[in-house]
Amino acid sequence: MIGIVVVSHSPALAQAAVDLALEMVGETPPAIAIAAGAGEGITGTDAVKVAQAIDEVASGDGVLVFMDLGSAVLSGTMATEFMTTSDEVRLTDAPFVEGLIAAVVLANAGAALDDVDREARAAMGAKQSQLSDREDGASVPENTAVDSSPDVIPSSVASAAITVEETLINPDGLHSRPAAAIVQALAGIDATATIADVTTGKGPVRANSLIGIMSLGAKKNDVVAFSATGAAAQQAIDMLVTMTREGFGELAS
Amino acid sequence: MSTSTISLDHVVAWLARFRELVTEQQSYLTELDSAIGDADHGANMVRGMNAVVEKVGAAPATAADELLKSVGMTLVTSVGGAAGPLYGTLFLRMGVSAGPVAELDGAAFGAALRAGLDGVVARGKAEAGDKTMFDAINPALDAWDAAVAGGADIAAAASAALAAAEKGRDSTEPLVARKGRASYLGERSTGHLDPGATSSTLLFQALADTVTS
Secondary structure (H helix, E strand, C coil): CCEEEEEECCHHHHHHHHHHHHCCCCCCCCCEEEEECCCCCCCCCCHHHHHHHHHHHCCCCCEEEEECCCHHHHHHHHHHHHCCCCCCEEECCCCHHHHHHHHHHHHHCCCCHHHHHHHHHCCHHHHHHHHHHHHHCCCCCCCCEHHHCCCCCCHHHHCCCEEEEEECCCCCCCCHHHHHHHHHHHCCCCCEEEEEECCCCEEEEECCCHHHHHHHCCCCCCEEEEEEECCCHHHHHHHHHHHHHCHHHCCCC | CCCCEEEHHHHHHHHHHHHHHHHHCHHHHHHHHHHHCCCCHHHHHHHHHHHHHHHHHHCCCCCHHHHHHHHHHHHHHHCCCCHHHHHHHHHHHHHHHHCCCCEEEHHHHHHHHHHHHHHHHHHHCCCCCCCCCHHHHHHHHHHHHHHHHCCCCHHHHHHHHHHHHHHHHHHCCCCCCCCCHHHHHHHHHCCCCCHHHHHHHHHHHHHHHHHHC
16 A cells, blocks of 8 residues: 655644545555644744655555645655655645545555556546536546546447446435545455446546546436446446445435 | 865854844844745744754864755754755755865865755756845856956955845845745735845855955
């Protein structure tokens, strides 16, 4: 599992962002280290602390570093000269909060550094999509849509895909928590799955992308199409259908 | 004093004088930074240089590279703001360039500062006219190199460098900031001196004070 480092001017800001992200995952989250503040309650960043944080979470699968702004970025780049690990270390330009949440979910599902970084960098997409909807009905951001993703599904394979449609019954639709649950659930299954909102015509998006799923903005009573290919396609579909019919555990008991 | 080399004692005195100057001008630096930044440059530089002077005093160095690298690392871990990695890089790279020597002649000292500035540029991606410390240091080094090449002693070179740094610093006033926190202000950053260019000028004032006193 990759390691994650959070660099901020403010320890409180970093801790709160990490806490928010950890709400999305279970008992065994990825290794996350915070390098925030300049010591003694002083707002700022310290490249040596960042390097120590990188070394602390490096376990062979790479480290993704989030930074808030300004000197955090300078300290992040400088830290790569001080660290001792031979792990690949990626300084991501992903948005601090949205990117961290997306990254923690995907890292927890065992994704590789490249995939987690890409997901984190696409994390503004969900918000942009939600807000642009009001004016121009823009579709999902390109980098989470299946058409432009590196693991695009060839049409020849897609034609053999198993597809089912289900109606969302949980009160808030595919918001962050159900989206994270889907990413987690699919992590161990040998299948490539997509989700589209049939009601709004949005998607398909990759079902292993928290941000992609959230960018659909799928609401209660929307009909969504789950599509899967691969050896365990049926297993993936069955699970998605079950989760949907159970309202992702969000139905009032 | 007419000297042709800069000794480790000179470097230590230079750092101590720089600490005095940033302390004297702490509120001025902070005022400049409150106009276009986050109002912490004065406090950050004072905290950093206090740590440097304490560190250098605690364990006297015997070689320029050791001394300058220690200064750089101390700034990285004590300043907090962007000045930490930037000034830290300046001194770290100066140390690498200077090597394990006990004194530097004018050309070697100029080359060390130039290596430091190159490091700052690589770190901060600043160019001339971006309203940064580069706008003071770069002309100062040009003036230093020209003076040394023309046969000037260290004091004359430091004096020429200070004059060029001051001119460079003043040139930042009408500029629109393109780097750092000030860049968020865009056009509103004009009409103020850049805090980094101002503190960098103090570095050259400290040098001039040290080698001419």
